[in-house]
């Protein structure tokens with residue numbers, strides 16, 4: 001794990017979700033949520049395995065009913081990621097989930113009565129299980145909506161503070177917080193304000209961020225701004241669609257801020273009239289071939305030799321294209337000429353060699 005010298009990370013309490021630490025000096029953890037029917041163990045396990053393969057580190061599943069809670073042991077048996085149960089409305093499901101062995105609970109305090117939350121806290125305290133207080137702009141308490149005239153940042157913060165007090169009154173401090181909004185500025189303001197008021201670890205996310213492009217923009221701005229300010233301990237990029245798509249986006253945000261160097265960083269030029277190779281197809285093929293790769297590696301794919309060598313200079317490996325061929329660069333040095341038809345093969349051979357060499361050190 002590397003952390004940019006430019007970012008001073010806010011110190012938070014460290015908590016553990018199963019085997020994964022969140023907060024304190026732990027790396028910023030990437031998490032996701034399944035969109036399968038949790039009662040369908042096979043489909044849920046398959047999706048969790050695909051997410052783990054992509055680099056997801058904590059997984060959350062929805063628990064809409066008792067049958068879903070009863071599926072937990074069978075799911076847990078087949079996965080290696082810490083499992084968090086997401087509960088709304090019915091406090092008994094949270095208690096069932098803990099009995100069935102989940103590693104963490106996420107509740108939305110806006111939709112569970114106080115007595116129910118008290119029972120959840122008691123059960124979590126007995127087992128040492130972390131609870132995420134997940135305040136959400138879509139389900140704030142009515143009194144706060146009236147007081148603030150909507151789900152503003154101040155309303156989200158007051159809800160979180162009220163809940164922290166309620167949990168602490170019961171002697172419970174295994175708390176993680178999220179204050180999600182679909183409105184990016186409101187989300188940024190809410191997290192900034194809560195970070196100044198508590199040192200509980202923060203789960204960052206923009207809720208209902210939309211499909212891939214919209215989610216990438218909103219999450220990069222919302223999550224990225226906060227991370228750059230040193231705020232946040234775990235992130236979830238919400239995407240409408242396959243949750244596996246969330247993981248490269250999450251690592252892309254962390255890599256772009258020099259917070260965690262995980263996975264391949266592919267730099268490719270936008271191409272212009274000087275480009276004489278099929279750079280789009282090369283970029284697609286390399287991206288696909290390196291998907292899920294955990295080792296950090298900077299790969300530069302440049303359309304021509306005008307700017308290419310310069311741009312590729314600080315990359316681990318790169319190609320600068322020419323007419324039907326290109327120059328292969330390694331650590332800033334030109335290695336050899338390669339025919340365009342061999343670009344993918346040669347690049348992948350060299351990349352695998354580099355990764356193997358690193359493992360020997």
Ligand code: SF4
Nearest residue numbers: 269271272275303304
């Ligand atoms: Fe154009 Fe070459 Fe720059 Fe790519 S690297 S944008 S082809 S000048």
